[in-house]
Amino acid sequence: MTSEARFIAKNEDSWKALEVLLKKRLAAEDVREFARLFRLASHHLAYAKTHYPTGSSLPYLNRLVGVAHNSFYVRERGSFSLIREYFASTFPRAVRETWRFWVAATAFFVLGILFAGFYVAGNPAELQNILPAGMADGFAPGHVPDFGDGDVDWDYPLMTAIIATNNIAVAFNAFALGLLAGLGTIYILVYNGLVAGGLFGFLHQSGADMVTAYALVLPHGVLELMAIFLCGGCGLMLGKGLLIPGDYTRKHSLITQAKRAVVLIPGIVTMLVIAAIIEGFFTPLAISPWAKLAFAALTGAGFIIYCMRRRIYHA
Secondary structure, three states, rough: OOOHHHHHHHHHHHHHHHHHHHHHOOOOOHHHHHHHHHHHHHHHHHHHHHOOOOOHHHHHHHHHHHHHHHHHHHHHHHHHHHHHHHHHHHHHHHHHHHHHHHHHHHHHHHHHHHHHHHHHHOOOHHHHHHOHHHHHOOOOOOOOOOOOOOOOOOOHHHHHHHHHHHHHHHHHHHHHHHHHHHHHHHHHHHHHHHHHHHHHHHHHHHOOOHHHHHHHHHHHHHHHHHHHHHHHHHHHHHHHHHHOOOOOOHHHHHHHHHHHHHHOOHHHHHHHHHHHHHHHOOOOOOHHHHHHHHHHHHHHHHHHHHHOOOOOOOO
């Protein structure tokens, strides 16, 4: 076997792998491998030019590297295509693949809601022990908020700002505190479920207009809560990486789970931004509370459909 034949036999598998990637639309996870194979083929081309200037490998590598070069730099310039690919495919696929974690996060939150909701409904004075001090001041036992413009106890812009800020902080604390073996994430989810459940349990018990109350929160709150559940799922993934490393070291397992979780973060941030826009421009509208609740339901259903579809567009 000639030297060039050995050179071809040794490296043709990587060249064929590059050809395969050139024929497909790259997903986000393929880009790193594409770049590696492209650089490797470029080195092989330089080697062939030096050692086999009249051989058969040089024309082939010239063509392969030329096509890969054009494709690689077109892809680098096509940042909009990468963004579109992320939201059309990568993010919803990551949501589907990590469903066990965010379903578990949702369950912890709902557990807090149910416990505090029923407990405070039977013991309204206990709300003071659940809500943060600044939020609890306007909810004294026996008082019925009417949610009107003149109700000093429910300052809508202030309360929605508190809720929105709280939910954003909750979302990212739920993620970061997963480093405490997942226990920090569970605490954040259960505690904030207690706050939400206690608040609405009190309102139900006090005879407040619950349709209006839910209409003040849910149009933007649906996306905010989903973002919290996804961040909570990310935190539980970190906890799993630390507690159940499987066949890997804890460090390797944590890094692997962190990489899976980080894929979700741009999508979660976008959800929180959209929720803030809804809160600023739609929630305050003087329209029927039922219309706002219908909008909230459509928002939730739309997000679920978006995530469950296998692909949003085709090349």
